[in-house]
Amino acid sequence: MRRIDAIGITIGVFAAGGLIYLVLQVVGIDGTDAGIWTQAVLVGGLVVWLLTYLFRVMSSNMTYNQQLNDYEEAVLQKRLAEMTPEELAQLQAEIEQEKADRTDK
Structure with a gap:
């Protein structure tokens, strides 16, 4: 404001x-x-x-928190867009491994 x-x-x-x-x-x-x-x-x-x-x-619904969340999401989107297909496949494999580890516990 x-x-x-x-x-x-x-x-x-x-x-x-x-x-x-x-x-x-x-x-x-x-x-x-x-x-x-x-x-x-x-x-x-x-x-x-x-x-x-x-x-x-x-509820952390302040303007600063929203701006910070938007910035973090934009940075992650940019990093994701810059990854090669091999890196994307490796990242997806890591995510699936973590999901499997969580369900095993």
């Missing part, structure tokens, strides 16, 4: 808070109560965002 994106999101959250406040006042809720409900909605939104962030951290 770029800095301008973070600034835009921040301004959007403040604008949403102001809009919620105005809507609650138009509906007929007192200014103090509208402020309390607006804060409750914004704090609730913050808690939900925090929970989704913690879930992404615990």
Whole structure:
């Protein structure tokens, strides 16, 4: 996320808070109560965002992890593409041997 994106999101959250406040006042809720409900909605939104962030951290579904996995896969694909047919056959034989060793245990 770029800095301008973070600034835009921040301004959007403040604008949403102001809009919620105005809507609650138009509906007929007192200014103090509208402020309390607006804060409750914004704090609730913050808690939900925090929970989704913690879930992404615990499940390793962060942007850095995705980029690292994509890079590792690209490197392996490049190495696989550069292998000769003899090397591919040898690699396949090694993989089959490891599978056989695992099933024997």
